[in-house]
Amino acid sequence: MRLALMQAQSAVLDVASNLEVIDRSAAEASAAGAELLLTPELFPVGYAPRRLRKELAPETLPEIHASLEGLARAHGIALLYSLPEVVDGEWRITATLVDASGTRRVHYAKVHLFGTEEQEVFSPGSAPPVVVDFGGLRLGIAICYDVEFPESARAAALQGAQALLVPTAMSTGYEKVQRRLIPTRALESQLYVAYANHCGSEDGLELAGLSVIADPFGEVVGQAGAEQELLFADVDPSVAVAARSDVPYLDDRRPELYREWNL
Amino acid sequence: MRLALMQAQSAVLDVASNLEVIDRSAAEASAAGAELLLTPELFPVGYAPRRLRKELAPETLPEIHASLEGLARAHGIALLYSLPEVVDGEWRITATLVDASGTRRVHYAKVHLFGTEEQEVFSPGSAPPVVVDFGGLRLGIAICYDVEFPESARAAALQGAQALLVPTAMSTGYEKVQRRLIPTRALESQLYVAYANHCGSEDGLELAGLSVIADPFGEVVGQAGAEQELLFADVDPSVAVAARSDVPYLDDRRPELYREWNL
Numbered sequence: 001m002r003l004a005l006m007q008a009q010s011a012v013l014d015v016a017s018n019l020e021v022i023d024r025s026a027a028e029a030s031a032a033g034a035e036l037l038l039t040p041e042l043f044p045v046g047y048a049p050r051r052l053r054k055e056l057a058p059e060t061l062p063e064i065h066a067s068l069e070g071l072a073r074a075h076g077i078a079l080l081y082s083l084p085e086v087v088d089g090e091w092r093i094t095a096t097l098v099d100a101s102g103t104r105r106v107h108y109a110k111v112h113l114f115g116t117e118e119q120e121v122f123s124p125g126s127a128p129p130v131v132v133d134f135g136g137l138r139l140g141i142a143i144c145y146d147v148e149f150p151e152s153a154r155a156a157a158l159q160g161a162q163a164l165l166v167p168t169a170m171s172t173g174y175e176k177v178q179r180r181l182i183p184t185r186a187l188e189s190q191l192y193v194a195y196a197n198h199c200g201s202e203d204g205l206e207l208a209g210l211s212v213i214a215d216p217f218g219e220v221v222g223q224a225g226a227e228q229e230l231l232f233a234d235v236d237p238s239v240a241v242a243a244r245s246d247v248p249y250l251d252d253r254r255p256e257l258y259r260e261w262n263l
Numbered sequence: 264m265r266l267a268l269m270q271a272q273s274a275v276l277d278v279a280s281n282l283e284v285i286d287r288s289a290a291e292a293s294a295a296g297a298e299l300l301l302t303p304e305l306f307p308v309g310y311a312p313r314r315l316r317k318e319l320a321p322e323t324l325p326e327i328h329a330s331l332e333g334l335a336r337a338h339g340i341a342l343l344y345s346l347p348e349v350v351d352g353e354w355r356i357t358a359t360l361v362d363a364s365g366t367r368r369v370h371y372a373k374v375h376l377f378g379t380e381e382q383e384v385f386s387p388g389s390a391p392p393v394v395v396d397f398g399g400l401r402l403g404i405a406i407c408y409d410v411e412f413p414e415s416a417r418a419a420a421l422q423g424a425q426a427l428l429v430p431t432a433m434s435t436g437y438e439k440v441q442r443r444l445i446p447t448r449a450l451e452s453q454l455y456v457a458y459a460n461h462c463g464s465e466d467g468l469e470l471a472g473l474s475v476i477a478d479p480f481g482e483v484v485g486q487a488g489a490e491q492e493l494l495f496a497d498v499d500p501s502v503a504v505a506a507r508s509d510v511p512y513l514d515d516r517r518p519e520l521y522r523e524w525n526l
Contacts, residue, residue, distance in 0.1 A: 112515055124517070128524045149516065150413035150451060155524045174510075176450060176481050184447035187439060188413060218439050247437075252375055253412065254387070258526060261391045261418045263518065 001135040003163075004029030004077075005038045005231040007211040007224045009200030012046030013055055019044060019067055025230055026075040034232060035100070035135050036078040038165050038196045040211075041144050042093065044068065044083060047169035048203045049121040058086040069102035076100045078134065082143060082167040085109065090123040095141050095167050097132065106132040106141065111152065114145040128155035129164065137162050137237055140191070144168040148181060153189040157250060162216070162240040163192035170197050170208050178210040178223070187218025190243045190250055192235050199227055216243035264398040266426075267292030267340075268301045268494040270474040270487045272463030275309030276318055282307060282330055289338040291493055298363070298398050299341040301428050301459045303474075304407050305356065307331065307346060310432035311466045312384040321349035332365035339363045341397065345406060345430040348372065353386040358404050358430050360395065369395040369404065374415065377408035391418035392427065400425050400500055403454070407431040411444060416452040420513060425479070425503040426455035433460050433471050441473040441486070450481025453506045453513055455498050462490055479506035 006025040011017050022039055029037045044064055045052055064083060072079040078099045085094040093110040109125025129142040129152055140156030140163070147153060147166045156164050164185070170177060178195065186193040192215055199209035213222040213233040222231040244250060269288040274280050285302055292300045307327055308315055327346060335342040341362045348357040356373040372388025392405040392415055403419030403426070410416060410429045419427050427448070433440060441458065449456040455478055462472035476485040476496040485494040507513060 111517060111520065114515075126517075126520055126523075128520075145515075148451060148510075148512065150417075151516070151521050151524075151526055154413075154526055155521075158524075158526070176446070180443045180481065181447045181450060183439070184444045187444060188411060218443065247411075249411065252377075252408075253414070254374060254389075255526065257374065257389055257391075258414050258418075259522070260389075261414075261421075263414055263417050263421070263521060263526070 001235050002034045003036050003233050003235050004034035005194055005196045007199050007229045010043045010046040012048045012203045023071050026071050026077050030075040030077040038080045038194055040196045040198045041082045041167040041169040046202050049117045053121045069098050072098045073102035080165050093122055095143050106130050108141045110143040112145045131159040131161045140164040142166050153185045157189040157191050161191050162237045163235050166195045168197050172206045172208040178212045182212050183214040183218045186214035190216045216240040264498045265297045266299050266496050266498050267297035268457050268459045270462055270472055270492045273306045273309040275311045275466045286334055289334050289340050293338040293340040301343045301457055303459045303461045304345045304430040304432040309465050312380045316384045332361050335361045336365035343428050356385055358406050369393050371404045373406040375408045394422040394424045403427040405429050416448045420452040420454055424454050425500045426498050429458045431460050435469045435471040441475045445475050446477040446481045449477035453479045479503040
């Protein structure tokens with residue numbers, strides 16, 4: 001499956017302009033033969049937790065979902081996007097996969113919230129990375145800080161995921177995450193990891209770009225620079241099979257011990 | 264604490280010559296102010312599992328331990344070394360820490376055995392990386408393939424380890440382990456990881472060198488080339504404290520969920 005990954009700058013709370021960015025990227029990705037477009041964390045509304053909590057009206061969210069479903073349908077490309085969700089007054093950070101007909105396939109709430117601002121504004125999810133069959137692959141979904149925990153990637157791999165799609169909002173100063181940690185997650189849990197970041201400045205936060213796709217051998221098959229960019233990669237389940245045959249990390253785990261060790 | 268890490272070529276089953284290499288390294292490390300010398304996996308006997316099983320007489324092992332304790336005492340430096348152990352006919356790969364008086368402090372058996380040859384010859388251990396207070400630090404010990412599993416480093420960190428010492432025997436072709444995986448282990452579990460490899464050729468196996476020490480921020484503070492080398496690093500527990508305050512990975516884990524997720 002040909003995957004496209006969008007790296008771009010979002011304008012906080014300027015939903016119309018952010019949807020336009022996704023619109024153009026979806027058109028370009030679809031024209032280039034991609035079946036799925038992965039977009040960054042909270043991109044349609046901007047990454048600014050406290051401002052979102054104060055200024056985003058939850059009742060506008062269904063319309064944003066509908067617009068994104070419409071973009072998927074219009075361009076004939078599946079879309080993985082991230083939005084806040086508000087249920088019983090609790091705010092969560094979520095990611096949703098809609099297919100090329102605009103039909104919702106799967107939905108996930110971020111488990112590991114980063115820093116005091118996110119933890120003040122949002123409640124954490126509790127389900128493991130959701131895994132779904134799509135485009136001849138098993139795809140897992142996690143969000144940003146989740147993937148810095150090897151446990152989340154493991155939970156996806158143990159459900160059979162061959163690729164883990166990760167919308168993120170990673171600021172400058174932590175480039176070792178894109179450069180070393182993401183390829184290591186891919187290597188150790190033997191799946192593709194695609195990590196789509198913002199770039200530029202959003203409400204004073206400098207986002208680092210450097211979006212990356214690593215294959216199940218831990219090799220970087222695509223890496224963006226610091227500016228707006230559309231990245232492509234062919235995600236091939238046979239590469240996961242080959243990696244697992246080269247070094248069988250998943251088979252060589254000792255889960256019965258890990259439980260005794262109280263991890 | 265000043266740590267020295269020995270990277271060298273071992274001669275399979277030529278124990279006297281291998282002990283000489285450790286002798287010279289211990290002298291040099293001690294003279295340079297190091298308090299502990301970390302040596303590679305199975306270095307005193309060479310990394311050659313099937314040949315060890317056939318040609319190494321288990322009754323010679325106590326004498327090798329005694330020689331190594333003597334070297335620690337002679338040079339006034341603690342020594343972490345790795346040898347096979349044979350108990351009730353079962354062979355294991357172990358690592359032993361002796362202090363500068365030659366007194367055994369702690370002993371560990373490798374949990375994750377790599378590849379068919381190791382798995383044929385050796386039985387796996389089942390205890391988590393052992394952790395001990397030494398030189399003002401909490402030190403954990405794991406061996407080679409163990410550290411490729413994030414679970415082993417986590418188990419050490421959860422016991423309070425501020426540094427994980429890893430004797431290894433890593434062949435060429437997997438340099439991403441030294442270059443990316445080891446710094447990621449250090450970053451995500453917020454401890455120093457020191458990874459001491461063989462170099463050169465041993466019974467036809469090409470060992471890759473590139474021994475590395477990464478700090479709790481995931482920064483590489485020492486990396487060897489492909490040839491014999493003695494690496495030094497100052498291991499400072501306050502760096503682990505600073506890393507855990509910068510991004511509190513260990514506190515932000517969700518162990519109650521990981522158990523539900525059946526990791």
